[in-house]
Amino acid sequence: MYTHYQVLIIGGGTAGIMLSAKLLREQKNLRVAIIEPSVNHWYQPAWTLVGAGTYNYPDTRRDEASVIPKGATWVQDKATEILPDLNTVKTEKSGDYTYDFLVVAPGVKYDLDGIEGLRDALQQPNVCSNYIDPRKTWGVLLNFKGGNAVFTQPSTPIKCGGAPQKIMYLSDDYFRKTGVRDKSNILFATPGTTIFGVKEFLGTLQEVVKRKDIIVRLGYNPVKIDSQRNEIHFKLTQPGQQPFTPDDKLREHLEGTDTIVIPYDMLHLPPPHIAPDVVRNSVLAVQEGPMKGWLDVDIHTLRHKRFDNIYGLGDVAALPTGKTGAAIRKQAPVVAAHLLAQLNHNKQPELKYEGYSSCPFITGYGKMVLAEFKYDNVRDSDPLISKFVDTTKEQYSMWLLKKYGLPWMYWNLMLKGIM
Numbered sequence: 001m002y003t004h005y006q007v008l009i010i011g012g013g014t015a016g017i018m019l020s021a022k023l024l025r026e027q028k029n030l031r032v033a034i035i036e037p038s039v040n041h042w043y044q045p046a047w048t049l050v051g052a053g054t055y056n057y058p059d060t061r062r063d064e065a066s067v068i069p070k071g072a073t074w075v076q077d078k079a080t081e082i083l084p085d086l087n088t089v090k091t092e093k094s095g096d097y098t099y100d101f102l103v104v105a106p107g108v109k110y111d112l113d114g115i116e117g118l119r120d121a122l123q124q125p126n127v128c129s130n131y132i133d134p135r136k137t138w139g140v141l142l143n144f145k146g147g148n149a150v151f152t153q154p155s156t157p158i159k160c161g162g163a164p165q166k167i168m169y170l171s172d173d174y175f176r177k178t179g180v181r182d183k184s185n186i187l188f189a190t191p192g193t194t195i196f197g198v199k200e201f202l203g204t205l206q207e208v209v210k211r212k213d214i215i216v217r218l219g220y221n222p223v224k225i226d227s228q229r230n231e232i233h234f235k236l237t238q239p240g241q242q243p244f245t246p247d248d249k250l251r252e253h254l255e256g257t258d259t260i261v262i263p264y265d266m267l268h269l270p271p272p273h274i275a276p277d278v279v280r281n282s283v284l285a286v287q288e289g290p291m292k293g294w295l296d297v298d299i300h301t302l303r304h305k306r307f308d309n310i311y312g313l314g315d316v317a318a319l320p321t322g323k324t325g326a327a328i329r330k331q332a333p334v335v336a337a338h339l340l341a342q343l344n345h346n347k348q349p350e351l352k353y354e355g356y357s358s359c360p361f362i363t364g365y366g367k368m369v370l371a372e373f374k375y376d377n378v379r380d381s382d383p384l385i386s387k388f389v390d391t392t393k394e395q396y397s398m399w400l401l402k403k404y405g406l407p408w409m410y411w412n413l414m415l416k417g418i419m
């Protein structure tokens with residue numbers, strides 16, 4: 001096997017595969033390698049549906065070997081260190097690889113110690129996370145007999161920011177079907193200041209929350225889970241401005257001046273997300289500020305801010321937009337165009353990434369709001385889809401797109417670099 005490549009890619013997930021497929025479509029003879037340790041490739045967007053018992057988990061998996069594009073070399077290994085001054089990547093087992101261009105796309109790492117007690121809580125039968133094991137979530141829903149169903153999210157960036165709400169809306173629907181909804185309170189507690197930042201979609205989501213009688217708490221940052229007592233502790237993000245009136249139904253109480261303790265009968269949350277060590281501990285990471293640790297790329301060209309021959313895309317990139325597969329669909333053509341122009345000594349293209357991302361808000365079985373947006377929370381709905389449906393409203397057609405259309409497009413078009 002060669003140890004030098006024109007393009008070396010770290011990560012064979014959504015971003016690494018979409019990009020390598022695009023590059024090889026544009027330039028067949030390119031010498032590309034993908035460093036990826038896992039034998040599995042996952043379609044994570046369907047995990048929300050798996051968690052609600054309406055999608056088959058094994059259908060979200062393919063062999064990694066089957067998605068590596070023809071012409072690319074798969075280095076089945078883990079990148080452990082990036083030495084940008086030497087154009088070198090060190091790996092766990094197979095030594096060093098050198099490159100002309102490096103693309104960094106290892107996704108995220110889950111920080112199970114980022115919330116006190118989370119690691120233990122996830123071992124309990126009533127605590128689940130679609131991010132870790134959506135099959136367990138479905139088991140938790142099946143076994144839920146009423147009480148407090150608490151849905152929350154950490155204060156770090158997370159992939160698919162809408163996913164913690166989607167599973168809550170589906171749970172509500174499921175509990176109504178099985179008759180336990182009358183005996184339960186559903187709480188959505190988020191460290192954020194709103195349930196969604198794009199105003200055109202926010203109104204619809206607020207109506208959904210109202211219709212479903214969901215209790216919403218903003219500025220609630222989960223800091224501790226006590227799985228012996230089945231209680232979750234939230235620190236108020238703006239204690240002075242958040243007067244606390246306990247809700248008797250929830251059996252919640254204030255501890256000290258800024259901590260709210262709420263008992264749960266079931267709990268769902270994504271774990272805190274951080275950048276994988278290979279990026280976080282390297283000079284390639286943002287060194288200070290709220291994006292600290294994530295990959296420091298230009299937000300429009302996705303080229304590294306300090307190293308000219310390094311690009312990055314996908315969840316690892318420090319970009320002020322939603323971390324989604326949908327975003328990567330728009331990022332990959334930009335990286336491919338800029339990287340190839342540079343490699344072939346052509347003029348840099350005008351093409352820029354404008355921050356497109358999308359959140360398919362499932363609001364129940366058979367209902368979805370397709371929220372598409374770009375930087376600064378500006379709505380960016382697909383003009384073709386918008387011709388036929390009002391995407392700011394719940395639609396059955398968008399549910400069909402989510403459940404059947406998008407998975408097909410992912411495996412057959414996106415991963416092949418066709419769209």
Ligand SMILES: Cc1cc2nc3c(=O)[nH]c(=O)nc-3n(C[C@H](O)[C@H](O)[C@H](O)COP(=O)(O)OP(=O)(O)OC[C@H]3O[C@@H](n4cnc5c(N)ncnc54)[C@H](O)[C@@H]3O)c2cc1C
Nearest residue numbers: 011013014015044045079106107160314315323324325326
């Ligand atoms: C529950 C859930 C629901 C979601 N819903 C949606 C949705 O509805 N719509 C949507 O568009 N997106 C959704 N997403 C987000 C989407 O799945 C991710 O944004 C996307 O997969 C990110 O792609 P990536 O390539 O950056 O990371 P990943 O696809 O996670 O791939 C990263 C790859 O890098 C590899 N890797 C890690 N470290 C190293 C290393 N050191 N060396 C080499 N390789 C390494 C990993 O093994 C992995 O294969 C959802 C995600 C979850 C979890």
